[in-house]
Amino acid sequence: MVNKFIKKVVVINNKMQKAYKYELVEPIGKNFDKDFKPDLTPKQMLAMGIFGGKYMTDGMKEFPLDWFTRAKLSPKFHDPKLNYFEVNASQPLSVWRKNNWINTEHDPRGWFEWYCRYYMGRRIPKEDARQIKRWHAISRHVAQITKNCRPKDLLCRRVQRQAILHWSYDSRNI
Secondary structure, rough: OOOOOOOOEEEEEEEOEEEEEEEEEEOOOOEEEEOOOOOOOOOHHHHOOHHHOOOOOOOOHHHHHEEEEEEEOOOOOHHHHHHHOOOOOOOOOHHHHHHHOOOOOOOOOOOHHHHHHHOOEEEOOHHHHHHHHHHHHHHHHHHHHHHOOOOOOOOOOOHHHHHOOOOOHHHOOO
16 A cells, blocks of 8 residues: 655644745655755754744644644743753844845744744745755854864753754754
8 A cells, every 4th residue: 555645735824924825745754855954853843942932832733733742832932941951042033034044925933934844845945945055054053062062061052052953953962
């Protein structure tokens, strides 16, 4: 018996997007670009603690419910204590917008929203290439941790470790 993937259209209505539609064209967690090899799934990232728990708390219906069973969330405010390394490693959304790091049409919350949708099976070739290039650029922080910290010293460069966790690099192994 062969499992056949069925394309699906997702319609988004949350605080940041109204009537936004996208199509899932790949199976969940499969067929990533050959140059994109994240260490963690969105579910793992949410359970570890990212973005002070304040990320996508109004958009949970878009993604599998099991992503949120162990997620560390704070719907009312950013709480750095919920982050894996218990430090703030985020810049305000206004900074991301000012620097044109966010594609407001497709992913107004930024890279992690893009990753969640990509993981689910959405593909937008030009935007995917842009975001994967940005993900690769974070490897410079991995190199700094490797150069300046003893292996697996999780107390060394905690802010930098949290920041790369936001980009699906698992610094517990560095």
